[in-house]
Amino acid sequence: MSESTDKLTAKSQLNIIHSKGGLDHCYPTFILASTAAAMDKEVQLFFTFEGIKALLKDTQTLKVSPMTNANMVIKSPVGPKWFKKIDLNQKIPRIFWVLPGMTKLATWGFKATMRQHGQLDLAELRDVCMDLGVKFTVCQMTMEMMGYQPNDFIEGVEFAGAASYFAMTPPTQSLFV
Amino acid sequence: MLIKIVGFILNGIEEVKLLDLPCPMPIIRIKKYLVECPGVRKFNVSVNDQGALKDIPAFCQQQKLHCCLLEDGEVIRFQISR
Numbered sequence: 001m002s003e004s005t006d007k008l009t010a011k012s013q014l015n016i017i018h019s020k021g022g023l024d025h026c027y028p029t030f031i032l033a034s035t036a037a038a039m040d041k042e043v044q045l046f047f048t049f050e051g052i053k054a055l056l057k058d059t060q061t062l063k064v065s066p067m068t069n070a071n072m073v074i075k076s077p078v079g080p081k082w083f084k085k086i087d088l089n090q091k092i093p094r095i096f097w098v099l100p101g102m103t104k105l106a107t108w109g110f111k112a113t114m115r116q117h118g119q120l121d122l123a124e125l126r127d128v129c130m131d132l133g134v135k136f137t138v139c140q141m142t143m144e145m146m147g148y149q150p151n152d153f154i155e156g157v158e159f160a161g162a163a164s165y166f167a168m169t170p171p172t173q174s175l176f177v
Numbered sequence: 178m179l180i181k182i183v184g185f186i187l188n189g190i191e192e193v194k195l196l197d198l199p200c201p202m203p204i205i206r207i208k209k210y211l212v213e214c215p216g217v218r219k220f221n222v223s224v225n226d227q228g229a230l231k232d233i234p235a236f237c238q239q240q241k242l243h244c245c246l247l248e249d250g251e252v253i254r255f256q257i258s259r
Contacts, residue, residue, distance in 0.1 A: 038208040118197050118198055
């Protein structure tokens with residue numbers, strides 16, 4: 001009985017297709033992947049389109065843009081308590097976010113909030129995933145289309161197409177991001 | 178604090194402190210500890226991430242570990258044994 005359950009847990013896998021290029025989009029993927037890997041699941045992450053930016057050596061290219069996500073909760077990491085509680089996205093007209101420097105401000109705010117909450121830096125979280133044996137695959141076609149070179153990416157990632165990803169993962173797929 | 182010291186003297190149970198670490202770090206640190214210290218049969222963990230109150234027992238159940246809640250509140254303490 002225990003042998004059959006062992007086999008089940010040994011086979012259990014998590015596969016995530018990551019296709020968004022925002023800094024805020026990367027956290028759920030890496031948090032879920034690292035937790036699943038810590039629970040002995042085999043984790044395959046496939047990065048395609050803007051999602052491949054999550055694996056670049058330089059994580060500074062990852063930004064938080066309030067323009068791309070109308071439902072984003074934007075709270076100030078600094079200021080008095082009453083001010084920190086306000087969701088600025090609900091109070092400020094959306095046109096404000098097209099002003100120059102707003103993406104930079106939102107990215108700074110996001111990073112500061114994550115730091116205050118004790119979350120790891122994205123590059124560190126990625127290393128945690130790597131240490132736990134999470135497999136990263138970058139979509140070859142996207143990489144070529146976007147003009148990136150294999151050495152722009154962190155060590156240990158694989159380059160392959162969608163067919164390779166589906167061949168490595170179980171027949172039933174759970175799609176996320 | 179006194180309970181911890183007495184606990185250590187009586188049982189030699191190590192206290193793994195995972196304070197101020199949000200999800201997913203408590204689980205990852207516990208897993209690391211389990212892998213790095215295969216000789217340890219029993220240890221305590223203390224966390225203050227409220228999500229860990231449900232996550233640690235779930236993790237232990239999945240990993241076939243015994244988990245016992247010692248303290249609930251601002252700081253949550255579990256005793257984990259294998």
